[in-house]
C-alpha cells in the first residue's frame with residue numbers, strides 16, 4: 031500500500047527538499063493551504079487536506095486538519111484488526127508520516143506591544159493535535175516537528191525504514207515540544223490574569239548548553255535559559271574569549287552580575303563561591319577595580335570580576351595581572367581586549383548588567399518540590415532610613431553604608447559587610463551566628479575597620495555584634511532593626527559614639 035505523509039508547517043524552511051525526497055521515496059503527500067502551495071511551487075505533486083477530510087478548511091484556518099479522517103489515519107494501530115476494519119468500513123486510509131510545526135506563538139508574544147488578540151490567533155490547535163496523535167502512535171507513525179530532523183528521517187527511510195528507537199526519539203521530542211508550546215501559552219495567560227499562586231506551575235526553559243559536569247565532576251549538568259530574552263543576563267551573554275563556562279562559573283558569574291547591577295556609578299565586583307569578596311566604586315572603572323582588588327587581594331585569585339563600564343587599557347592591564355576565571359563587562363576597548371586575550375583560558379563575556387532585570391521570581395528546588403518567591407528587588411530608595419542613635423551618620427558614612435547595604439543583600443546569610451572609602455573592606459558570609467559573621471568581616475578589614483561602617487542583612491538579636499564592631503573601631507552601622515532587643519544595641523552604639531540607622535527591610539539570602 032502507498033505510504034502517506036501529511037505536511038502542515040508554519041516554518042517552511044527545507045520543506046521543498048523534504049517534500050521532493052519523500053515523493054521520491056514513494057510517499058503520497060497531503061498538505062494544508064500555505065504548505066501545499068510551497069510544495070506545488072517546488073514541482074511536487076501533493077493532495078489537499080480537504081480531499082481527505084471531504085471538508086473545507088474553514089474559519090481562517092482555525093479548522094482544517096481537525097477531522098476524524100486525519101486522526102483515525104494517525105491513531106489506528108496497524109496490528110489491530112479491529113482498527114484496520116474500522117478504517118476500511120469508513121473508507122479511510124492510514125497516515126504514516128507527519129511533519130508539523132506550529133504557529134509562532136513564542137515569536138508573536140516576544141513582539142513589542144503585541145495585542146492579546148494577535149497572541150490568541152497564534153495559538154495553534156490543529157498542529158499540536160496532529161503531533162500528539164502521531165507521537166502517541168509512534169510505533170506506526172513517524173512524527174517530525176523540527177526541520178533539522180528532515181534529513182535524518184529521509185536518510186533512514188532511504189535505507190529501509192525508521193527504527194523503533196528513532197521513531198520513539200522523535201515522538202519524545204514532539205511531546206517535549208508540545209509541552210513547551212503549551213507552557214508558554216499557560217505562562218502568557220497566567221501573567222495576563224495576574225494569578226500569583228496558580229494550582230500548577232508550568233515554567234519552560236530552552237537549552238543553552240550541556241556542561242562538562244555540575245558542581246563536582248561526578249554530577250552531570252546543563253544550562254537552560256528563559257524563553258523571553260534578557261540581554262542583561264548570563265543566559266544571553268556573549269562569550270568573546272576563553273574556555274567554555276562551567277556550572278560553578280555560571281553560578282558565580284550570575285552572583286557577580288547581580289551585585290554590579292546595584293550600582294549606577296562605575297563599579298567593579300569580585301566574586302568567589304557566589305559571595306562578593308571585593309566591591310569598589312569610583313569615578314572611573316579602573317579606579318573602581320583597584321578598590322575592589324584592594325578589598326581582598328587574596329580571595330580574588332581565581333575569581334570572577336564583573337564591571338559595569340567598558341574596559342579600557344588601564345583596567346585591562348590591572349585585570350591581566352591576576353589570575354581570573356571570568357571577566358564580564360558591557361564592552362571592551364580594542365586595546366583592552368588585545369591585552370586580556372593574551373591569556374588563553376580566561377573567559378571574557380560581554381554582558382550589560384544595567385539592562386532592566388525582568389525576572390520577577392526566584393525559584394529554588396527542595397527535596398520533593400520547588401519554592402517560588404518574588405525576587406529580592408528591595409533597595410534603599412524604597413525605604414525611609416531611620417537614625418536610631420544619638421549620633422546621625424556623616425555624609426561619607428551614609429555613602430559607605432549604602433554601598434555596604436547593596437552588597438550585604440547578595441551575601442549568604444548570616445551576612446556582615448564592612449566598608450569604607452567606596453569599597454568593601456571585609457565580608458562575613460554564611461555564618462550560623464551573626465557575631466561570627468561580624469568577626470570574619472572585621473578580621474578581614476583589619477586596621478582599616480577603624481572609622482569604617484558595617485552592614486548587617488538582618489537585625490541584631492543582642493548587642494554582641496555592636497560590641498565587637500566598636501572594639502574594631504566601626505563608626506556607623508546599617509541594619510534592618512526590628513529586634514525585641516533593639517534598645518540594647520542602640521544603647522551600645524550610643525555608648526561608643528556609633529551612628530546606627532534602621533532600614534526596616536531585611537535581606538536574608540539562604
Ligand SMILES: NC(=O)c1ncn([C@@H]2O[C@H](COP(=O)(O)O)[C@@H](O)[C@H]2O)c1NC=O
Pocket residue numbers: 038039040041061062063064065066091092093094095096130131132133153154155156157158
Ligand atoms: N486548525 C487546524 O486544523 C490546523 N491544522 C494545522 N494547523 C497549523 O497550520 C499551519 C500550516 O498552515 P498552512 O499550511 O496553511 O501554512 C501549521 O502550523 C499547523 O500546525 C492548524 N491551525 C491551527 O490550529
